[in-house]
Amino acid sequence: MPNGLIVKALSGYYYVLAEGSHDSEYIQCRARGVFKKRNISPLVGDRVAYELTENGEGTVTEILPRSSELVRPPIANVEQVVLVFSVGEPALNIPLLDKFLVHTESAGLDTIICLTKRDLWSPSASDKTDEDSSEELEAVVRLYESIGYPVFVTSSKEGVGVEEVRKRLSGRISVFAGQSGVGKSTLLNAMIPGLQLETNEISMKLGRGKHTTRHVELLRLPNGGIVADTPGFSQLDFLQVDAEGLGACFREFAPFAAQCRFRGCLHLHEPDCKVQEAMEQGRIAASRYSDYVLFLEEIRGQKRRY
Template sequence: MKGLIIKGIGGFYYVKTAEGVYQAKGRGIFKKDGITLAVGDNVDLEVLPDGDGVINTIEERKNHFIRPPIANVDCFIVVFAAAKPKPNFTVIDKFLIMAEQNGIDPILCINKCDLVSEEDLKEIQSIYASVYPVITASGKTGMGIDQLLRRIEGRKAAFAGPSGVGKSTITNLIIPEANMETGTVSQKTDRGRHTTRHVEIFEVLGGGFVFDTPGFTSFDILEAEEDDLADYYPEIAAYKGQCRFDDCRHKSEPGCKVLEAVNEGRIHKVRYESYLMNLEEIKKRKKY
């Protein structure tokens, strides 16, 4: 019987099938082979006489994450706040880089839009509008939720983004049955407290699934190499092979088409500065 792992707690997995949801354990071969089952895995389930199940095999994964333990993510909803906390574009772009690396479609969701002027909001939108879908939202009023639902229709979506930006609040609006505990931003640190407790996936209205997970909140190490970083910025990757030098890092080299595009406004300066900062972080990491 085919099924989807929708929840994992304490070594037990809950598998959604055409016949209903079964509590199951994985066969010992998974542990022997060093494979950890994950929410989002498509599996083959055997139902035992007592009504419980045994997971025999898992289908090939599109992608897989250890923390949080989820698999087969189709799209990332990268949430950040227009204010409180102030957007950190270098950090936001790390989530986008991770999406690009794993074959995941990013959707940017600017929350707390009611806290800034329309002019400021348009400026934030302009950074990404030519590269990724951008949705303006408000967890307070529900603005933008219908757009999000349309974007994730028929797909498995996971939320990502810094703490305190309202991921839990937006998730509550999309899947009220998740009954997530929402946190408040610490006045002292201007960062949100982690609020979600376990990993689960919920079906949403109109089709599609949303992962409810405590992960994807911060990155201390950028998992990319110096030679590859430009490939994870689509607007920079568009100029691949066009610079004078094949090994161009797009910093100050003569004949660099990326620098030319930045100066002419075809690549947003905020994104370019983010690229330079992340490039520097990778170089520092290599020293140690």
């Protein structure tokens, strides 16, 4: 029975690329009914066994073991996440970036941050100069690099940073994730000649983009990498993360959390909390700690509802 890779899922069909195949001729498959009975769904990125049917299509008969699984976006066997956030139109959303980072840390995936639309960066206050604006952007880059995340500032329009990002994707299965309208499809178009993914202008009324990507699909890069473009979305839930585990998703907390007086310290009001102490001393960014507290309240609120 042949094996393959699910590269696209759409309207109940799974498009499987046969193992060892380097062309774009996919086998259109349905999944066996037993998966539904077991409450299992094949995902884009799944390595599967399949059998051909008489009509030239196929049936997915087995899902091979997964190395990773994301709920949003729904994809399996990803090795690396590229969090794509624009610096303008829509404006850079730091709390949402931190929320995405919680999810990638929880999933145990390597993460890089890609800040797009560098050509649209402008001062966030009317009394700021372009020099002030550049320093503000550089401060964001320095913060996340100091935590341990590679950060790339790009402009698809000007061709800035695109090649650097493409090199980081070489030989790996990566997923692009972020809000709609931040330029994921535009960046992919710049990296893959002839791709021509649909893009849309930002809604000035809503301050965000329209959903031009409507399904998850794996795309081959010229340098041998595979990348998934995913539908944009602006909200994430924390159903996969509990209050006690949230702190571990803020990697800069780790050296201080190990010194807290209480095991399981939530870093709120506990005495001798070294995370709070580090934040007060400026060793942990106040913005990151503030988002941690915000997310902790959101998790507790969800648990009370269920």
